[in-house]
Amino acid sequence: MKVNIKLFTILGVFFIIIGTIYGFWVRWTEWAGIPALYAVGVMVLMVAFYLQLTDNKYGDGPSDQAEGEISEYAGEYGRFAPWSWWPLGLGTACAIVFAGLAIGWWVFYIGVGAALFFLVGWVFEYSKGDHAH
Structure with missing residues (x-):
């Protein structure tokens, strides 16, 4: 690394x-x-x-050692949500934002509102529900 x-x-x-x-x-x-x-x-x-x-x-990690082996990469690398719809919604909202630049400002503002909603949902995904820490 x-x-x-x-x-x-x-x-x-x-x-x-x-x-x-x-x-x-x-x-x-x-x-x-x-x-x-x-x-x-x-x-x-x-x-x-x-x-x-x-x-x-x-x-x-193993890549930092001269004698590192591929098998040493086995194990857990972090915490990841097993499923999450927030990134899909955020990507769609960003597409609406960029489409709003071509279509009109009212579409742009709708996309910004949706993007903020999905971004906050994604950030606080681990704060409530099944995967709360």
């Missing part, structure tokens, strides 16, 4: 540096590529941050 953390950190910093260089290159007048490069850099750094948190929680 440590190799992946370093890889994603290097890639994130690379995209942020390239976004800054590109911004100077176009004199900060192009507003599609600059935010896109920064967004990619931030998203890659988010993956590196998640991997760092996971590494701190679970420690070294």
Whole structure:
């Protein structure tokens, strides 16, 4: 996991540096590529941050050891809901949001409301019901 953390950190910093260089290159007048490069850099750094948190929680895995075996990967990797409809609803709501940009603002607002509903439901899925912790 440590190799992946370093890889994603290097890639994130690379995209942020390239976004800054590109911004100077176009004199900060192009507003599609600059935010896109920064967004990619931030998203890659988010993956590196998640991997760092996971590494701190679970420690070294078999891939971090020179003599690691595939059979050492057996076991539990975390807590996952056995079934969940919240991600499907959130994905549908996001599709409605993007369709609302083309159709009309009223569709956009309906999609945002639905997305907030499904996002809150997904976040608090483990707070009540059969899988409450």
